[in-house]
Amino acid sequence: MRSLVVGEWEDGAIADATLRVIRAASERGVPVDVLTFSSAMAKAAACINGVGRVLLASDDVPNPETLAALLQHIASDYSMISSSHRSAGRAALPRAAALTGNAFLADITRVVTAQRFVRGLYAGSVVATIESTSATLFATIRTSSFTPACATGGEASIVAIDAITPFTATVLMDRQAAAQDGRDLSSARVVVAGGRGLASKENMDTLGVLARNMGAALGASRAAVDAGYAPNAAQVGQTGKTVAPDIYLAFGISGAIQHLAGMKDSQIIVAVNKDPDAPIFSVADYGIVGDLFDVMGELDAHARATGDAL
Amino acid sequence: MKILVPVKRVVDANVRVRIGSAGSVDTAGLKMSLNPFDECAVEQALRLREAGVASSVTVLTCGLPVCQDVLRTALAMGADNAVLIDTANATPDSLGIARLLHAFMTADADAYGLVLCGKQAIDDDIGGVAAMLAGLLSWPQALNASAIEAAGLGWLVTCGDDAGTATWRLAGPAVLSADLRLAEPRRVTLPSIVKAKQKPLRTLDAATFNVALGTQMRIVEMAEPAVRQPGIKVADTAALLDAIGSKRLFQNVGA
Numbered sequence: 001m002r003s004l005v006v007g008e009w010e011d012g013a014i015a016d017a018t019l020r021v022i023r024a025a026s027e028r029g030v031p032v033d034v035l036t037f038s039s040a041m042a043k044a045a046a047c048i049n050g051v052g053r054v055l056l057a058s059d060d061v062p063n064p065e066t067l068a069a070l071l072q073h074i075a076s077d078y079s080m081i082s083s084s085h086r087s088a089g090r091a092a093l094p095r096a097a098a099l100t101g102n103a104f105l106a107d108i109t110r111v112v113t114a115q116r117f118v119r120g121l122y123a124g125s126v127v128a129t130i131e132s133t134s135a136t137l138f139a140t141i142r143t144s145s146f147t148p149a150c151a152t153g154g155e156a157s158i159v160a161i162d163a164i165t166p167f168t169a170t171v172l173m174d175r176q177a178a179a180q181d182g183r184d185l186s187s188a189r190v191v192v193a194g195g196r197g198l199a200s201k202e203n204m205d206t207l208g209v210l211a212r213n214m215g216a217a218l219g220a221s222r223a224a225v226d227a228g229y230a231p232n233a234a235q236v237g238q239t240g241k242t243v244a245p246d247i248y249l250a251f252g253i254s255g256a257i258q259h260l261a262g263m264k265d266s267q268i269i270v271a272v273n274k275d276p277d278a279p280i281f282s283v284a285d286y287g288i289v290g291d292l293f294d295v296m297g298e299l300d301a302h303a304r305a306t307g308d309a310l
Numbered sequence: 311m312k313i314l315v316p317v318k319r320v321v322d323a324n325v326r327v328r329i330g331s332a333g334s335v336d337t338a339g340l341k342m343s344l345n346p347f348d349e350c351a352v353e354q355a356l357r358l359r360e361a362g363v364a365s366s367v368t369v370l371t372c373g374l375p376v377c378q379d380v381l382r383t384a385l386a387m388g389a390d391n392a393v394l395i396d397t398a399n400a401t402p403d404s405l406g407i408a409r410l411l412h413a414f415m416t417a418d419a420d421a422y423g424l425v426l427c428g429k430q431a432i433d434d435d436i437g438g439v440a441a442m443l444a445g446l447l448s449w450p451q452a453l454n455a456s457a458i459e460a461a462g463l464g465w466l467v468t469c470g471d472d473a474g475t476a477t478w479r480l481a482g483p484a485v486l487s488a489d490l491r492l493a494e495p496r497r498v499t500l501p502s503i504v505k506a507k508q509k510p511l512r513t514l515d516a517a518t519f520n521v522a523l524g525t526q527m528r529i530v531e532m533a534e535p536a537v538r539q540p541g542i543k544v545a546d547t548a549a550l551l552d553a554i555g556s557k558r559l560f561q562n563v564g565a
Contacts, residue, residue, distance in 0.1 A: 064441070064451065065444075065445075065450060065451065068441075068445060086472045087453075087454070087469070087470075087471050087472050087476070090437060090441075090453065090454075091441055091451065091453050092441075093441075094404065094437075094438035094439075094440075094441040094442045094445075095441040095442060095444060095445035095451065096445070097405065097438070097442060097445075098405055098408055098409075098441070098442035098443070098445040098446050099445045099446075101405070101522075102405070102526065103403060103404075103405060103525070103526040103527050104404055104405070104436065104438040104442070105436070105527065106430075106435065106436045106437055106438065107435065116530065120435065120535070121335070121433060121434055121435060121532075122321070122327045122335070122432070122433055122435070123432065123435065124535060125326060125327050125328075125534070125535070126327060126329065126335060126532050126533070126534065126535075127532070127533050127534070127535050128529050128531070128532050128533075129529070129530050129531040129532075129533075130527050130528065130529055130530065131527065131528045131529075131530050132526060132527050133526050133527070133528070134526040134527070167450070168481075169449075169450040169464075169480060169481040169482060170450040170451070170452070170478055170479070170480050170481075171478065171479045171481075172476060172477075172478055173466070173477045173478060173479050174476070174477040175471065175474070175475075175476045175477075176474045176475050176476075176477075177473045177474040178473065178474040178475070183562075188562075189561070189562060190559065190561075190562060213563065214559070214560060214562065214563060215560075215561075215562025215563050215564065216562065222490070225491075226490075226491065231474065232456065232470050232474075232475065232489075232491070233470070233471070233472070233473050233474050233475075238432070238435065239347075239429070239430070239489070239490065246558070247554065247558065247559060257326060258323070264535075264538065268554060269538075269541070270550065270554070281541070281543075282538075282540075283538050283541075284541045285538075285539075285541040285542070286541055286542060286543075286544050286550055286553050286554065287541060287542070287543045287544070288543070288544055288545075288546065288547070288550060289543060290546070294546075294547070295546075295547050295550075298546075298547035298548075299547060299559075302547075302551065302556060302559075302560065303560055303563055306556075306560040306563045306564075307563045307564050
């Protein structure tokens with residue numbers, strides 16, 4: 001049996017997330033195919049190390065309903081069909097699973113064997129090992145838990161697959177990217193995140209400037225997003241993004257379990273909070289109890305000095 | 311038009327679960343609640359009814375009779391009627407639930423024009439049922455909705471996306487799932503709790519729907535995550551930079 005990875009295309013290249021899903025799928029020990037949606041994408045996918053075959057579908061990224069129908073069409077060739085745990089896969093994979101009578105698992109963090117996987121329950125409070133007996137398991141992968149496959153060195157063949165009748169009852173009207181300070185949150189090596197303790201959107205914007213000056217990404221807690229300080233796309237946590245950067249700096253974040261679920265796999269966690277009893281300190285490697293604006297200002301001065309020295 | 315809101319009874323969001331001696335999560339004695347995302351879905355459904363878009367709101371859960379408490383909560387919020395599909399000894403996975411919902415909608419005399427789910431349950435964190443049900447119904451779907459508006463015979467739905475938001479137009483009946491920011495749930499008042507006791511709550515036996523509920527997944531082990539080593543408090547920014555190494559912290563500056 002084989003694994004299929006639903007590919008994503010970003011900024012003219014195979015998405016880093018897709019390379020990580022390919023790594024996860026290859027850990028099952030069976031050949032990995034990649035589904036692509038343009039000939040440029042197919043060519044790039046064919047060069048990825050470890051890819052067995054590249055499937056080339058229509059020349060356009062389908063809506064989730066159409067993608068699900070496409071996956072239904074080819075599912076019987078695969079023992080697992082996976083994608084990153086992002087919007088497209090989360091929408092299409094469970095639908096395809098239902099259409100084919102198979103199981104769906106979300107947000108896999110470790111591949112144990114071809115049929116055994118690890119994922120979190122209860123916002124990561126419980127780590128479960130799950131065995132699937134589904135003929136084709138549909139699964140989304142937590143990309144921050146896997147390293148990317150090498151984008152070069154492969155020589156996969158490209159196979160065009162039959163076009164599918166598009167599902168027309170769903171039409172994308174508009175896609176709006178939130179204004180983003182600094183780098184992409186999911187792949188940044190340093191994340192600077194703000195919580196309710198920032199107290200205003202202006203202060204969050206200042207934190208965004210710090211993120212930019214540090215070459216970091218800006219994240220936020222749900223409290224900060226709900227208060228309107230930061231866009232939804234910046235939310236880190238159980239229902240937002242899951243990140244695992246080298247360094248995570250939390251400013252004014254109390255550290256609810258739902259937030260910790262999204263960042264506790266970071267290599268180094270730094271917390272700055274005026275409340276010495278804030279739960280964030282229980283996961284922080286380094287904590288500063290004090291005024292977060294002082295620390296922000298001093299880090300910004302260092303970042304600017306470093307930048308000037310370059 | 312009638313709205314169906316499938317809901318789940320879960321361990322309350324503020325309770326920290328632990329692995330019991332049996333190697334699984336022991337929920338006995340823990341505070342249970344209506345799944346927070348489902349609460350938002352109920353609220354949005356009520357607002358659509360109050361705006362005249364919908365005529366009634368039905369809440370439904372699949373589980374044991376003990377799950378009636380969350381249905382009563384939804385009735386107290388203002389839902390018109392409730393359905394418990396008693397799953398007895400079966401422990402259906404997401405697909406089993408979607409199949410039960412699909413069978414219920416097919417058998418029920420009420421024609422629903424909208425299914426509003428929560429985007430995920432906070433216990434298993436899968437978020438599969440909405441898209442699965444939409445697939446079984448061949449209906450359009452939109453997940454993680456932060457705004458919903460009726461548009462002609464369909465819906466205009468704004469959804470959280472990887473980098474921002476996406477707005478989808480769905481034609482005809484649809485399955486949507488609610489983000490927490492879709493609609494702030496109203497508080498339940500004492501008179502409404504009393505009134506909810508009089509509202510209709512039907513119990514149906516899952517076996518009568520004749521759908522396959524056997525799960526294709528088995529949890530072989532549950533463990534608590536590795537605990538991070540306790541960290542240290544540092545006095546100020548300078549001490550922090552010494553501890554981490556400013557080179558590491560500022561390695562991406564200018565890159």
